[in-house]
Every structure is written in C-alpha cells, then in structure tokens.
Amino acid sequence: MKLCRAFLPALLLAAGLLLAGCQHDEPLPLRLTNISGHMPDLDFKLTDDLGKPVTGADYRGKVTLLYFGYTHCPDVCPLTLAQLHVVMQRLGSLADGARILFVSVDPARDTPAVMHAYVNAFDPRAVGLTGDARAIEALSKRYRSAFSREPGSANGNYEVTHSSAIYVFDRDGRARVLATPSASQDDLVHDLHLLLDTGAPR
C-alpha cells in the first residue's frame, strides 16, 4: 500500500494500474479477460462421467476449464472441445495439471455413460459433468451463463442454445480467466501456463 501511495501523484492511468496491482497479492499478466475477483469460486454438486457424485472441491489442485454444452450439438461444442484438446496438447505433460469440465445443459439426454464416451473422444483430461436440471441451472447462473431448449422437431430432436464462454479457474478454484469464442489459442496456452505455475498441485 505504501508503494501505491508514493506513486499516486503520477499519471491517473498509471496510478490506476498500480492500485489495481496492489489489490491482489499476485497479479498475473493474463492475456485473456481477467475475471479474478469478479466471478465466484468453482462450486457445484454434479455427477461425473463415471457416475460418481462430485463437487467443485474435488478439482482443487487442478486448473479447470469450464464449458457448457451438450452431446447432441454436432458443430460448435465438438469444435470447442477439439480446440481445447489442441491447447492441452500444446501444454505437453503440464496438461495433467488441468481438467476440461464439460457441463451438460441437456441432462435429459446426457447420461454419465453418454458423457463418458463423448468427452473421451476429445481428450483424456476432459471430464463430463451432468446432474439434475436444477443443479445445472444453479451452476450456469453462478457464472451468469445461460441456456435454453429450442422447440423440438417431429422426430423428437431438439437443440439447446447455450453460452459459448470458457471459464478458467486456478488450482484454488478461483475464477481467473474468461475465454470468448474468438480468443486465440496462443493466449489461452499462455494464461494456462501462468495458472499452472501458480498454487500447489494436489
């Protein structure tokens, strides 16, 4: 705080940046949208793709990438997961410290078994999470995310419109980065390196 006060007479912008820096004990030079302190910690009660009940606390020690989607989505969800797989590959062995959490917004069709086959087709570090509709809605609302089921067709098929954001949490479960669909892979790899270097693995 002392340091901040000394620089206050400096340019307003510089002062603002310094103050922002002083508020956090470890400001990371993240490239993507920094949501540190602006989004709640990772917390949920869902079922993983092995059918095991899990909570956000089960992923403490890992850097997590949270993405909402559904398995009957043939285009954007697979593309996003395929791109996250490329990102994980670029992290090499460090990727073991990270998990892709793919949360279904279509729990009626996405059973743990369906989710298991699906996420494993993309990356061994991807986890499929499903659960009851209320638990999923609670998680979605927690991150100001949204989804809505579109009217179905005659053969019973339907689509789900959903948020395209990827939320990244550090090893302590704190929200750190928001990746938009147009974010570059280089920036995501860069930020994941920073987060993987921070905090203790478990």
Next chain:
Amino acid sequence: MKSTTLSLLLGGLVLAGGAHATAAEHIHASHAWIRVLPGDLPAGAYVTLQNDGDQPAALSGASSTNYADVMLHQSSTAGGMSRMTMVDAVTVPAHGKAVLAPAGYHLMLMQPGAPVKPGEMVQLTLEFTDGSTLATPFIARPANAMDAGEGHAMPSMEKGAMPRASGH
C-alpha cells in the same frame, strides 16, 4: 424389345437432361469430411463447394443411405450465445464458392445406421434447389479433428482461433 424401348427412353432422358445444365454439373466438392461422434450422436459434415457455372447454385440439403436424416444447419454466436438454426439453402455464387465449415454452415447427420469409423469414406448425395444431385465421398474424421486432414487442408480456417461463428 421391351428393354430396347427402355434404353431408348433412358437415352432420351439423358439427352434432355444435357440440354439444360443443372446446378450439380457446375459444382466441384472438396474438403468433404465428417466429424464422427460416439454412439448414435448426430455428426457434423463439412464441404467446400466451387461453382464454375455462370449461374448461382444453391445447396438445399443432402441424403445418405447411412443416416436416417440429414439437415442443413447454421451455427451462430450472438451475445455470447451459441445457437444452431435450420437453413433452407446455401448459395454457391456463380464462379464462386460456399464453405461449409465448423462454427458456420454444416450438414447435421442424424441416426447413423452402421457405426462410422474414422478413416472410412461415407457417400453423401448433395441436393440442389433445382433438383439436381451430386454424389460426394466424405472422409470420416475423429471427434477431435480440426479439418479434413492431410491433403485436405482448409486454408479458409483461421489458424489458432477459437470457434468464430458468424452468419457468413
């Protein structure tokens, strides 16, 4: 005698067809691939269509003996939301091209009959609004593939970008 009449008739039909060029005759398909997903989940199919004709063509859909249903779709992202909508047709401009690629236009293949494995070729019949069709082999690719694969590079895809959905 009967077969002679039939072949004459068929020959006449082929000639008649040749008199009016169809959309499919001017279309060349490339980078045709399917992203195979596990089980009976719907799969996305992608293709680049080049039109060397003087008239625009329009893809209205496709069919396949291996899928119960094929739908022409468009993914889009607006206000941070991803959605998928059905489209009636995708125009292939005269002397131009239409690209069906991830996060944009795609064919949604539903209810596979026999399971499709990566590496296999799947025949799709592309249908155009004038009723003409174009049989096109699509290569089946793994779920986490980014494009049609070796020898089918997709220069139109922005390298290193996350899915950028837009109404082309």
